[in-house]
Amino acid sequence: LVTYNTMVNGYCRAGRIDDARRLIDDMPFAPDTFTFNPLIRALCVRGRVPDALAVFDDMLQRGCSPSVVTYSILLGATCKASGYRQAMVLLDEMRAKGCEPDIVTYNVLINAMCNEGDVDEALTVLRSLPSRGCKTDAVTYTPVLKSLCGSERWKEAEELLAEMAINKCAPDEVTFNTIITSLCRKGLVDRAVKVVDDMSEHGCIPGIVTYSSILDGLSNEGRVDDAVELLRRLRSYGCKPD
RNA sequence: GUUUUCGUGUGCUAGG
Numbered sequence: 712l713v714t715y716n717t718m719v720n721g722y723c724r725a726g727r728i729d730d731a732r733r734l735i736d737d738m739p740f741a742p743d744t745f746t747f748n749p750l751i752r753a754l755c756v757r758g759r760v761p762d763a764l765a766v767f768d769d770m771l772q773r774g775c776s777p778s779v780v781t782y783s784i785l786l787g788a789t790c791k792a793s794g795y796r797q798a799m800v801l802l803d804e805m806r807a808k809g810c811e812p813d814i815v816t817y818n819v820l821i822n823a824m825c826n827e828g829d830v831d832e833a834l835t836v837l838r839s840l841p842s843r844g845c846k847t848d849a850v851t852y853t854p855v856l857k858s859l860c861g862s863e864r865w866k867e868a869e870e871l872l873a874e875m876a877i878n879k880c881a882p883d884e885v886t887f888n889t890i891i892t893s894l895c896r897k898g899l900v901d902r903a904v905k906v907v908d909d910m911s912e913h914g915c916i917p918g919i920v921t922y923s924s925i926l927d928g929l930s931n932e933g934r935v936d937d938a939v940e941l942l943r944r945l946r947s948y949g950c951k952p953d
Numbered sequence: 954g955u956u957u958u959c960g961u962g963u964g965c966u967a968g969g
Contacts, residue, residue: 712958713957713958714957714958715958716957716958716959717957717958718958719958719959720958720959721958723959744959745958745959746958746959747959748958748959748960749958749959749960750959751959751960752959752960778959778960779960780959780960781959781960782960783960783961784959784960784961785960786960787960787961813960814961815960815961816960816961817961818960818961818962819960819961819962820961821961821962822961822962825962848961848962849962850961850962851961851962852962853962853963854961854962854963855962856962857962857963883962884963885962885963886962886963887963888963888964889962889963889964890963891963891964892963892964895964918964919964919965920963920964920965921963921964922964922965923964923965923966924963924964924965925964926964926965927964927965953965
């Protein structure tokens with residue numbers, strides 16, 4: 712079964728949805744949630760949420776129980792298609808069926824709230840996570856930091872970063888890149904360059920994303936020489952420009 | 954410290 716699941720996943724990742732379906736129909740084992748999840752996701756990322764929901768119904772009819780992963784996929788897709796308020800229905804549904812949302816589920820939701828401009832709602836969910844037994848991670852915080860920075864709520868962003876440290880949740884490369892990009896977009900390039908130093912101190916390697924964010928910020932201010940200088944520094948950190 | 958198979962966060966460019 713794992714063998715077949717691996718191949719179904721391969722077809723799905725390659726976008727060969729029809730081949731994936733054929734393989735599922737022909738496989739000599741009863742497909743399980745690992746079989747269906749990649750198919751559901753492949754349909755969702757192509758915007759075919761109704762088809763994904765049809766597969767979901769099909770798996771239920773075959774007596775295959777959806778997992779927290781299944782619901783998280785559908786939750787994310789519903790958020791993108793119809794907004795998080797619509798998606799909350801799914802959150803309730805999964806809880807009603809005894810499927811407890813996990814940290815990824817909440818990360819999906821928090822991200823959607825941030826994208827829809829409801830950072831404060833996202834913060835409320837974030838703060839509720841410890842009492843729900845979920846360990847927050849860098850992915851939980853990054854979208855919230857992005858939103859706060861985007862609204863220039865710098866102070867709150869710093870407080871949230873401090874909170875991460877208290878929770879022993881280390882910011883990673885993506886977290887730093889997110890902050891750096893936000894600062895650059897607001898014209899605070901010098902501040903962003905300082906964050907690059909913090910980044911290295913935390914053992915994160917500034918990469919191509921870091922560089923292109925800052926380069927963009929610098930060139931928007933006409934500071935091309937500084938950009939070249941920064942490139943030298945990043946090279947010394949082992950970053951190869953593309 | 955457990956991913957034999959599934960889900961979440963970051964840039965530039967191009968297109969809209």
